[in-house]
């Protein structure tokens with residue numbers, strides 16, 4: 001599956017790994033995992049990972065790189081965990097010499113820039129990197145294994161959202177046998193603080209419900225400032241209202257500083273990706289996000305109606 005990508009990688013002496021905006025564990029883990037695997041197995045190549053990464057793991061796993069524009073102009077870009085150049089956090093991705101991609105998100109538009117591996121059945125991009133490493137027969141080390149384990153763990157919702165459990169557990173076992181430390185990763189992920197508790201308190205006291213089973217919150221930018229949570233960070237906490245009986249879809253609408261709205265949709269049945277895609281967003285069938293032009297009542301109501309419609313259709317199909 002990765003033969004073509006490996007051939008391209010072998011043609012370049014300098015490689016830069018890009019990840020999506022608002023990096024999560026899978027984005028950071030796939031960037032670091034692949035960077036370290038390339039450094040270990042191709043010691044003559046220069047390999048960098050750019051973007052903000054996941055700061056809390058910099059010490060235990062590895063930090064990101066800061067590099068000049070000039071390096072990017074002379075490098076192969078590898079896009080990880082995002083389906084297009086426009087999704088990448090570091091916009092300098094457009095200046096690279098060539099592009100390849102490894103991703104597991106549903107595609108909104110064709111990736112024409114170069115060869116790619118897209119597997120929407122994969123629980124994470126990190127899973128695909130593990131398969132790449134195994135297929136290529138590359139050596140691994142504990143840094144690689146911790147980074148990839150982190151991505152599989154977080155994107156699978158800690159081993160809940162998995163298509164093929166035996167395969168997933170075999171891959172996780174491979175990472176543990178080669179140095180991944182699940183206990184350390186869990187303990188770093190589990191750390192919380194009082195701000196997070198106050199945020200939860202607000203969420204549980206202020207949620208709303210639609211006519212057909214969307215449970216949701218809208219956060220004005222002012223409210224988010226009060227709660228001391230950024231709009232994108234708030235969006236990552238949408239699962240605080242997950243799986244409430246009678247509410248198969250849950251959603252957060254978070255107003256950005258510029259008045260636009262960062263919305264996150266999740267579901268345990270109906271498809272939310274088509275609704276996000278309808279407004280220029282994307283993601284997975286049951287987990288998707290979109291940036292809306294504003295957070296007016298009309299805009300939110302429109303989205304709620306579309307999500308309600310998805311529930312109605314889903315319920316009919318279930319009968």
Ligand SMILES: [Mn+2]
Pocket residue numbers: 026027081104123124125155
């Ligand atoms: Mn991912």
